[in-house]
Amino acid sequence: MTITDLEQNWESLGQADPLWAILYDPARKGNRWEPREFFGTGQEVIDELMTHIDELAVDFDRGRALDFGCGAGRLTQPLAEHFDRTDGVDIAASMIALAQSYNRAGDRCQYHHNTEPDLSLFADESFDLVFTEIVLQHMPPVLMLAYVAEFIRVLRPGGIACFDIPPGYARTLRGTLTRLAPAPALRWYRERKHHDSVMELHCIGERQVLEFLASQPVRVIESRKLPDPDYAVTARRQYIVQRGELRHDDTQRRDGA
Ligand SMILES: C[S@@+](CC[C@H](N)C(=O)[O-])C[C@H]1O[C@@H](n2cnc3c(N)ncnc32)[C@H](O)[C@@H]1O
DSSP states (O other): OOHHHHHHHHHHHHHHOHHHHHSOOGGGTTTOOOHHHHHHHHHHHHHHHHHHHHHHTOOOOOSEEEEETOTTTTTHHHHHTTSSEEEEEESOHHHHHHHHHTOOSGGGEEEEEOOSSSOTTSOTTOEEEEEOOSSGGGSOHHHHHHHHHHHHHTEEEEEEEEEEEOOSBOSSHHHHHHHHSOHHHHHHHHHHHTTTOOOOOOOOOHHHHHHHHHTSSEEEEEEEEOSOOOSSBOOOEEEEEEESSOOTTTTOOOOOO
16 A cells, blocks of 8 residues: 555545544444534543643643644644644545634644655654554554654654554454455455545554664653554554653563553
């Protein structure tokens, strides 16, 4: 899957049934998400995240935040309550248009359409927090890690990046099929199910992610298991890292789950 495929897939999903494509729920297919309920789920995610970061006692500024793969702004809008300025970026123009229509933070929240396999639209050291959720899993692993390196590049020293990656496929029928079925068969199935678009699911094991992070100018504050497994992948892991001059082996913490 190339970046152009990714853009076309999400653009088509964004035009056909955006809220369902963002937050998969079979009962909401056919534009049946009620926006208030949909955005309420985002508020819960960000409330939990900010409380969790406070509990970790990580000291960082609340100047500027980035929501990567912002979709309709489900997570961007509650993030904007915690930062002076918040930016959302998405590969699909239809998603950006939708996010703008739901913006209630005025100029303090800006949305950007970006179809590059990087974040070159942002200068080095621009953000205090880079956040993403349920975005990286839909792209090939090499692209996931390229974006993670970009999250770190655009972080200010002391800033935090928080991103999720599923570590493996679930031992369910769906997970096994996703892992083993030939790519053309999966594509055929998904094209029928997802409005002629292909929502791929990819994983990277925790050890490989941590090895990658060890090559980056960050310390790993935490790798934690998130509670909501998808049918096809095991529970996602959320990585919280801080950019700085600290040594990589300094205060590393793992929950071991
Ligand atoms: C499952 S949705 C999640 C949206 C949002 N994070 C949320 O949880 O509400 C994935 C989003 O990521 C966007 N996306 C996928 N690949 C992207 C990329 N390479 N760069 C920016 N956005 C991307 C899609 O257009 C889509 O809006």
